Amino acid sequence: MKTRSIQSTLSRWFAIQTLAGLSIACVAVYGTTRWSFQLKQEEEFERHSELVRHVVAETRTPPNIDLLRHKLDDYFRTHPDINVSLWAGKSRLYFSQRADVKGNWLSHAQTLEDLTFEGNPVEVRLTLDSTGDDLLLRRLGWTLVAAASLGSMIVALTGSLIVRRGLKPLKLLAEQTANAGPAQPGGRIDVETFASELQPWIMQFNALLGRVEGAYAQLEAFNADVAHELRTPLANMIAQTEIELSQPRPIAALREALSSQLEEAHRLSAIVTDMLFLSKADRGAQARRTAPVSLADQVRAVGEFHEAELEQSNLTLDIEGDATLHxxxxxxxxxxxxxxxxxxxYARPESQVQVVIRRDHAEFTIAVVNEGDEVDPAALPHLFERFYRADKSRSGSSSxxxxxxxxxxxxxxMHGGTTFATSDRGLTRIGFTLADASA
Structure with missing residues (x-):
């Protein structure tokens, strides 16, 4: 498919628009001029007819044809562009014609109802030579055609130069856009150097660059974290396998080694499963909401699953509030x-773990609160990042x-909500919100 040029397209349309506009104006000028000539010719017919009427009125009483012809000859001899014939019934009273003149003749006939000559109504037949007017109209027409064509070409040329000048910011923008990318992190296009019409697009592009750089940095960090997380269990499995294969081992030792290998394999499987789930969520997957359920009941069911862990640390589980939600x-x-x-x-032994359920209009909040060491405020914004541990030295973080x-x-x-985390005065509060799909 042939690529279109904005410059050539705008220049062409400028020329077409100018040609159309000038053509309409020229047609209007030509039509007005022609109409003016027609009015002038009608006025000349009327003026000559009045003169003939006046001469006939002077010579009809008593009828004097010689005097009539003499007066009309005196007048029309000085008007070679007009011929006249005068009739009274079937009798021709007067006839004047320039046989040696060639041209375009316009005819006009008028009966003088109020005048008679020898008892017959007088009819005046005039022919007017319009050769001069036709010549002027032709010259005017060709002049207007030339003016419209020349004007269109001039506008097309100047329009092309103006469009080229106007498109320079786009070329500059294309150069700056080509230079942007991962090779120049943090580089942005200066919005103020461009016209106001381009600024919204540039701001959108700068925002897109920010999102791309963030995603690129996240991808790099993610790859490094995945490699780090998978390297340790794989190294353990390889090392243990090499040791076990290096010399004969009893069945009990091999069974213990296989159990250790199975534990590491379960850890790898958990990492892969969680990564697949996160990948699906990042692609915009939405939760499949079921019939409304009690959030407190769901907390109790999960609490029963963790009952052994709670008893091991002498912890109690308290649920505050409830709500029903899809x-x-x-x-x-x-x-x-x-x-x-x-x-x-991370809870302090013999303390309480509390789950607080709140509803705020169309949003539901579930917060889990535990007593224990406070989380570093600098770490709170990163708690929900992949493979992030607030304190690797804390108990259980390595597992x-x-x-x-x-x-x-x-x-x-996936439920249209967000997460939050606070830690202050020995209480750590971590939770999330859920949006009401029926609202």
Whole structure:
């Protein structure tokens, strides 16, 4: 498909528009001039007819044809562009014609009803030579055609130069856009140097660059984190396998080695499963909402699953508030399980883990609160990032691969909600919001 040029397209349309406009104006000028000539010719016919009327009136009483012809000859001899014949009934009283003159003759006949000559009504027949007027009209027509054509060509030429000048900012924008990208992180196009019509597009492009750079940085960090997380269990499995194969081992030792390998394989499988889920959520997957369920009941069901962990640390689970909502029960329980597991892991022994459920118009809030060491304020904004651990030295951090809270954030997004985290005065509060789909 042939590429269109804005410059040539605008120049062509400028020329077409100018030609159309000038053509209409020229046609109007030509038509007005021709109409003016027609009015002038009608006025001349009327003036000559009045003169003939006056001469006939003077010579009819008593009838004097010689005097009539003499007076008309005196007048029309000085008007070679007009012929006249005068009739009274079937008798021709007067006839004047320039036989040696060739041209375009216009005829006009008029009966003088109020005048008679020898008892017969007088009829005047005039012919007017319009050769001069036709010549002027032809010259005017060709002049107007030339003016319209020349004007269109001039406008097309100047329009092309103006369009080329006007498109320079686009060429500059194309050059700056070509220079933007990962090779120059943080580089943006200066909006103020361009016209106001281009500024919204440039701001959108700058915003797109920001999102692309963020995604690119996230992808690089993600690849590094995945490689780091998978490298450790794989290295352990390889090293242990090499040791076991290096010399004969009893059945009990091999069974223990296989159990260790199975544990590492389960960890790898969990990482891969969680990454597949996050990939699906990042592509915009939405939660499949079921019939309305009690959020408190779902918390109790998840709490029963973590009952052994709660008893191990002498923790109690308290649920405050309730609400009924259309949710994906499986995803909701997974998010609650991750939050409870996180709270149990870092809660002070013999304390309370509290789940607070609140409703604010069309938004529902589920927060899990535990007592324990405060989270560094600098780490709070990163808690929901992939493979992020607020404090790797904290108990149990090495046995988890850092995707639990990331999955909570993904489930919240799939329900049209967000996440939040605060830590102050020995209380850590982490949770998410859910949007009411029926609102």
């Amino acid at each position: 949710v994906d029960v499986g995803l909701l329980r997974r998010a609650l399980s991750n939050l409870l597991s996180n709270a149990i892991r 988890h691969h850092g995707l639990g809270l990331t999955i909570v954030a993904a489930i919240a997004r």
